[in-house]
Amino acid sequence: xxxxxxxxxxxxxxxxxxxxxxxxxxxxxxxxxxxxxxxxxxxxxxxxxxxxxxxxxxxxxxxxxxxxxxxxxxxxxxxxxxxxxxxxxxxxxxxxxxxxxxxxxxxxxxxxxxxxxxxxxxxxxxxxxxxxxxxxxxxxxxxxxxxxxxxxxxxxxxxxxxxxxxxxxxxxxxxxxxxxxxxxxxxxxxxxxxxxxxxxxxxxxxxxxxxxxxxxxxxxxxxxxxxxxxxxxxxxxxxxxxxxxxxxxxxxxxxxx
Ligand code: S3P
Numbered sequence: 667x668x669x670x671x672x673x674x675x676x677x678x679x680x681x682x683x684x685x686x687x688x689x690x691x692x693x694x695x696x697x698x699x700x701x702x703x704x705x706x707x708x709x710x711x712x713x714x715x716x717x718x719x720x721x722x723x724x725x726x727x728x729x730x731x732x733x734x735x736x737x738x739x740x741x742x743x744x745x746x747x748x749x750x751x752x753x754x755x756x757x758x759x760x761x762x763x764x765x766x767x768x769x770x771x772x773x774x775x776x777x778x779x780x781x782x783x784x785x786x787x788x789x790x791x792x793x794x795x796x797x798x799x800x801x802x803x804x805x806x807x808x809x810x811x812x813x814x815x816x817x818x819x820x821x822x823x824x825x826x827x828x829x830x831x832x833x834x835x836x837x838x839x840x841x842x843x844x845x846x847x848x849x850x851x852x853x854x855x856x857x858x859x860x861x862x863x864x865x866x867x868x869x870x871x872x873x874x875x876x877x878x879x880x881x882x883x884x885x886x887x888x889x890x891x892x893x894x895x896x897x898x899x900x901x902x903x904x905x906x907x908x909x910x911x912x913x914x915x916x917x918x919x920x921x922x923x
Contacts, residue, residue, distance in 0.1 A: 688742075691742070692745075692749055695746050695749045695750060695753075696749060696753050699749070699750045699753040700753060703753075703754065709915075710911060710915050710918060712911070715743060718739075719736075719739070719740075719743070722735070722736065722739050723736065744781050745781075747779065747780050747781035748780070748781045750780060751780035751782050752827055754918070754921075754922060755827060755851075755921060756827075757850055757851050758822075758825065758826070758827065758828050758829070758830055758849055758850035758851070759782070759828075759850065759851055759853060759917070759921065760830045760832060760846045760850035760851065760852045760853065761829065761830065761831050761832060761853050761855060762834075762837045762852055762854050762895060762898055763834065763854055763855035763856060763857075763895065764834050764856070764857075764862055764887075764888050764891065765834040765866055765874070765875060766857070766861075766863075766865035766866040767834070767855040767856060767857050767862065767905060768855050768857065768865075768905045768910075768913070769831045769834075769855055770786060770831055771910060772831075772855060772905075772913055772914065773786065773831040775911065775913075775914050776829050777829065779914055782827060782829050783825070783827075783828045784829045784830075784831060785822055785828055785829070785831065787815060787818055787819070787830065787832050787833050790818060791814050791815070791818060791833075794814075795814070798871055799811065799833075799871055799872070799873065800870070800871055800872075800873050800876070802814075804873070808873075812835065812838075812839065815832075815833060815835070815842065816839060816841060816842055819836065819842050819845045820845050823845055823848050823849060830846070830850065832846075834872075835874075837852075837891075837894050837895055837897075837898040838891065838894050843894075843898040846898065847898075847900075851900050851921050852898050852899050852900045853899070853900070853903060853917055853920075853921075854895050854896075854898065854899035854901065854902045854903065855903050855913075856895075856902060856903070856904050856905065857904070857905045858906050859884045859885035859888055861905075861906050862884050862888070863879070863881045863884055866879065901917070901920045901921065903917060903920070
């Protein structure tokens, strides 16, 4: 019995050491992030994470509980990303742009890089309404859908340090833009109409494009909407011929300017 009590005490001591090490580690992650930021060093360093994971695999090789150790470190590496994002961005990142501009793709890349939560507005509306957007338009009409967008945007302003991926029509209403700007940096992703066409031509969940999938219609509607996107945007990113990582790098640089 006495032995069991000793073992429990040792375990508590270990927990305290892990706790102290984590506090120290988190501070180092913050310091590295701030150093990189103030010295204009690329924040998106994919090799660092791989290097760390490989190193941990090597040093834990042959260890009885290697898988469990790696799981813990995976969680630590994820929390590093969150700490990095919190240190860098004191706001939400709000992605706007025409259908097919890459909002969803770039949101999930930002999520991979910084472990930030993503609010995918279209998806959330579909889940809540229990039907795809095309059906919401058909059953309730566009105005109803636009009201859902506005309400969701207002609701999301209570969230901090998240990526909000807006539907393409969200910036068309002034009230939406005002909501986005309350605690978000608004990032406008753009692309050439030809690029947009290539990206949307096989999808069937965009009622506005469903019978209009041609470059001419897309170019006209983009032009019509341009002043609204322009008025909303804090940052503009041209996405043509750029990789997902290049686009995210550009976003980080411009958000931190
Ligand atoms: C719309 C864009 C769509 C979706 C709806 C209306 C628009 O979102 O919200 O079909 O008016 O531009 P994506 O931009 O994510 O395709």
